[in-house]
Amino acid sequence: MYYYLALAAALFAIGLFGVLTRRNVIGILMSLELMFNAACINFVTFNKYVATDALVGQMFAIFIVVVAAAEAVVGLAIVLLIYRNWRGIGMDNVNVMKW
């Protein structure tokens, strides 16, 4: 069980690092997906080893997949808008507002 949890924690850490350091919107989106999937793995692992009597954790994982897909759709649509407005998808450009 701890191997799975360690895998999830590693994925989560990679995702966290990616969100905070990536300068490319697509990269940020990918890192976000990693974080969602880390939580997904956690749920399935706990379902298999801790709370074995019901499938709550696996149901939760399926819902996470669906919602993550929905979020990716909206995110990619916004990325398209960024491309249209700035002719590029670097986060450095997208910085019109400050303080």
Next chain:
Amino acid sequence: MEFQLPEYNLRMMLPEIFLFLWALVVFLFDLLSKRRSESAVGYLTLLGLLICGGLLATTGYGRGFGNMFFSEPMALFFKIIFLGSAFMAVGSSFGIIKQKIVNHRGEYFGLILLSTVGMMFLASSQELLSLWIGLELTTIPLFILAAFFKDDKLSVEAGIKYFVFGAFSSALLLYGFSFLYGMSGTTEIVAMKMNLAALFIANGSLGVVPLVAMVMIIAGLGFKLSLPPFHQWAPDVYEGSPTPIAAFLSVGSKAAGLVAFAKIFVNGLWAFWGAEMAPNDWGYLTGILACAAMIYGNVVAIRQTNIKRMLAYSSIAQAGYIMIGMVAVNEWGLEAVAFYVFAYLFANMGAFAIVAIVEDKTGSCQIGTYRGLSQSSPGLAACMAVFLLSLAGIPPLAGFLAKYKVFAAAISLAGQSQDYTWLYWLAGVGLLTTVFALYYYVNIIKQMYFSAEESPYRIKPNAPAVAVVAIGLIGVVLFGIYAEPILQFVKDIPAAAGVIPR
């Protein structure tokens, strides 16, 4: 294995189901009228919200869908707040749909409704899965709404910022949830509390895992509530997104985050991390965040020149005041939170409605635009002054009573228990920062009233916007003077939420 269907009892969900279907009707109506629906689609949305409010009033307390959907006083009260904020946001959108949103009016209003449905589900859930789904259903439409002006760089930037922060916070939240599930083996909040307490008694301690989960969840919800240091998105998103959407974000979405917070911490983890067993860890952490929110929000708001950014920082500060009530977990705490959000609904939505009216006419959100407004449109200026004074907490307006209740809750708990004497400090910081707040609110009133030059703008607001301002004004004044019915209603909330066994 015998399989038993849960008791669905769908009648409990009637308002949510209706509002969801109504959102589809709004989408379709705009399409079928060949995108020429003008303001009819807006009135249709308002009608739907009113009918939904009526349905809500006829749905009694109870539960449905197994143990996933509860209709109880806190849910009902916050659903009224969500519907109210959606109503006022839609009402103040009529100027924008005339000028800026030409092709997608149905989507605009339909998405506001869908987001409201998400908030309502969230308020009724007692279970991590439905709570999280409700939160996502709330935020995903808001991502789209924030980026609604597709060719406006500010709006698109607001959209991407809100998206990245929103998705990031929900991933943090989810990771925290997964550990709570792993510790307790269940996602039902009440059962989770019992299991964790049993585990604690058996082992003497729970180790570091619940602490990690707690920090993750506070960070995740802190983004929704815009508590520093998780607040950076708020000013940018408020400035860039359409003004009614900024208003909806600042009241509806914030109230949704508060409900989630109350469910998870006050309802779920408090009894366990309460005074009897161990120090109230989440209370300390939240107290520090609340303190930071009040200081940071109020101080930075002073130097803003854009009124939407100023209101954003003011809403960060208001979230800090609300969290004082949340930390003071006794019979007055949740009550004070509920009443505070109620008062905040009218004052903030009213202020944003006036910002929207002025923006429709002048195209600008700079505070300088408000110079001399009292001569050219005295009614509008007077209403704005009342809303700002209520936000600042001046008696006899509703904002004063709300602030008083929050501070009273904190001070009374600090007097009751040795573990909570730090609440004196929190209340003290709150009182002190209220003075800062007064400065920047009164600055706008000064610009409107004590300016030598007369405003060049003659502002004629449209009927729905006037109605919204009137609702806000009535709410702020009436519930400041005569709040008895609301106070009676919110009295039931802590008992029903299981905070105080009466």
